[in-house]
Amino acid sequence: MHYDLAIIGSGIVGLGHAWVAAKRGYSVAVFEADSRPEGASIRNFGMIWPIGQPAGSARALSLRNQQLWQELGKAAGFPVERCGSVFLAHHEDEMQVLTEFADSASSRDLNLKVLNPAETLQHLPAANPNGLKGGLYSRTECRVHPPTAITSIVSYLSELPEVELHFETPIVKVHDGSIQSADRKSWTANRIIVASGAYFKHLFPEQHRNQQFKICKLQMLLTVPQPDQWKLGPHMASGLTLRHYSAFDICPTLTQVRQRVATTMPELDRYGIHVMASSTPAGELILGDSHEYGDDIEPFDKDEIDQLILREIHKVLQIPQASIARRWSGFYTKHPHEMYIFREIEPRIHLVNGFGGNGMTLSLAASDSVIEQLANSNQMS
Ligand SMILES: Cc1cc2nc3c(=O)[nH]c(=O)nc-3n(C[C@H](O)[C@H](O)[C@H](O)COP(=O)(O)OP(=O)(O)OC[C@H]3O[C@@H](n4cnc5c(N)ncnc54)[C@H](O)[C@@H]3O)c2cc1C
Numbered sequence: 001m002h003y004d005l006a007i008i009g010s011g012i013v014g015l016g017h018a019w020v021a022a023k024r025g026y027s028v029a030v031f032e033a034d035s036r037p038e039g040a041s042i043r044n045f046g047m048i049w050p051i052g053q054p055a056g057s058a059r060a061l062s063l064r065n066q067q068l069w070q071e072l073g074k075a076a077g078f079p080v081e082r083c084g085s086v087f088l089a090h091h092e093d094e095m096q097v098l099t100e101f102a103d104s105a106s107s108r109d110l111n112l113k114v115l116n117p118a119e120t121l122q123h124l125p126a127a128n129p130n131g132l133k134g135g136l137y138s139r140t141e142c143r144v145h146p147p148t149a150i151t152s153i154v155s156y157l158s159e160l161p162e163v164e165l166h167f168e169t170p171i172v173k174v175h176d177g178s179i180q181s182a183d184r185k186s187w188t189a190n191r192i193i194v195a196s197g198a199y200f201k202h203l204f205p206e207q208h209r210n211q212q213f214k215i216c217k218l219q220m221l222l223t224v225p226q227p228d229q230w231k232l233g234p235h236m237a238s239g240l241t242l243r244h245y246s247a248f249d250i251c252p253t254l255t256q257v258r259q260r261v262a263t264t265m266p267e268l269d270r271y272g273i274h275v276m277a278s279s280t281p282a283g284e285l286i287l288g289d290s291h292e293y294g295d296d297i298e299p300f301d302k303d304e305i306d307q308l309i310l311r312e313i314h315k316v317l318q319i320p321q322a323s324i325a326r327r328w329s330g331f332y333t334k335h336p337h338e339m340y341i342f343r344e345i346e347p348r349i350h351l352v353n354g355f356g357g358n359g360m361t362l363s364l365a366a367s368d369s370v371i372e373q374l375a376n377s378n379q380m381s
Pocket of ligand 1: 008009010011012013014031032033034036037038039040041042043044045046047048049169170171172195196197198199200203218219220289329330331332353355356357358359360361362
């Protein structure tokens with residue numbers, strides 16, 4: 001069995017590459033170890049999040065990525081909702097950072113509005129009014145429901161004549177244009193893309209070390225469905241989130257926010273906690289998250305982390321029904337400096353990985369760019 005392109009991994013990165021390659025008429029095979037995608041791509045908030053990307057190439061890629069989500073959502077039949085986002089400020093220094101960001105040249109390609117407390121409550125009625133200093137509204141962000149979107153993409157791709165999906169097919173060896181599964185079947189391809197997310201080190205342990213990848217573990221929570229059609233509306237990020245996304249590094253007052261949190265709540269820095277919320281079609285709220293890296297990662301989730309996330313959520317949001325229905329953790333691969341890695345690691349074998357917490361926000365546009373580069377250099381056929 002020979003293909004123009006073989007892809008290892010059916011997360012959003014693998015599926016994204018399969019989709020754009022199939023659109024160009026290439027024959028594609030996707031190999032997935034599990035019976036369905038169960039990695040980071042179904043465990044996330046579903047936030048497509050240009051506001052977190054630094055101005056320049058990352059922001060531009062995220063805006064292009066949104067267009068591709070809209071196109072893919074239409075083709076595969078799942079909703080991509082332009083819900084926007086609201087950052088909440090419950091401290092003066094957070095409000096100052098939001099104002100600096102909105103005033104900076106680096107936010108010109110976003111549609112932003114600085115909000116006073118009353119306007120913040122209009123945009124996000126669930127914001128906790130106690131101590132609320134204001135907020136920042138952005139129209140740009142979109143939402144998908146990750147399990148729905150990924151399942152719909154799989155079923156859409158399975159109908160395309162260009163695509164073959166091989167589930168329950170763990171790949172154990174990739175070399176010189178050939179792929180071998182655990183049950184000793186083999187396939188060949190002109191190009192192979194390894195999009196195996198946090199599991200990359202199992203296939204290429206040495207490359208994993210060479211690429212300086214770090215694995216990150218995140219803990220997440222899901223509330224029960226909210227009563228009476230209650231909706232969150234836009235994505236919610238708290239002032240703590242300003243510490244997390246590099247887009248805000250240009251704001252002079254961010255240092256003050258970081259120092260205040262480090263001094264008054266060191267437990268949040270210890271577990272990389274900031275809080276965000278996104279709603280699901282069934283009216284639940286996805287809440288998170290924490291960040292533990294490398295050797296700090298333990299196999300068991302920590303109740304202490306869940307309690308800290310909930311403590312911080314309740315400071316900024318008033319949720320009618322806050323009982324937790326589900327808890328889970330997810331893992332992603334992060335590169336210390338690069339937006340993501342696209343590299344030929346052996347002849348005809350390309351690694352695409354390292355999106356960190358931005359895979360939903362960047363990976364369709366990144367897939368488009370990867371396939372374009374391979375196609376333009378006649379490497380696919
Ligand atoms: C909790 C959490 C919240 C997040 N929130 C957001 C968000 O709101 N917005 C955003 O932009 N990003 C978010 N992210 C990041 C985003 O989810 C990831 O960057 C993205 O999903 C990575 O996709 P992937 O395809 O590389 O990996 P995965 O989705 O993990 O897919 C990799 C796949 O490869 C398969 N595989 C591995 N090895 C093999 C093998 N040898 N043979 C066959 N198959 C193999 C695995 O089984 C898996 O299905 C979040 C991540 C987490 C964990």
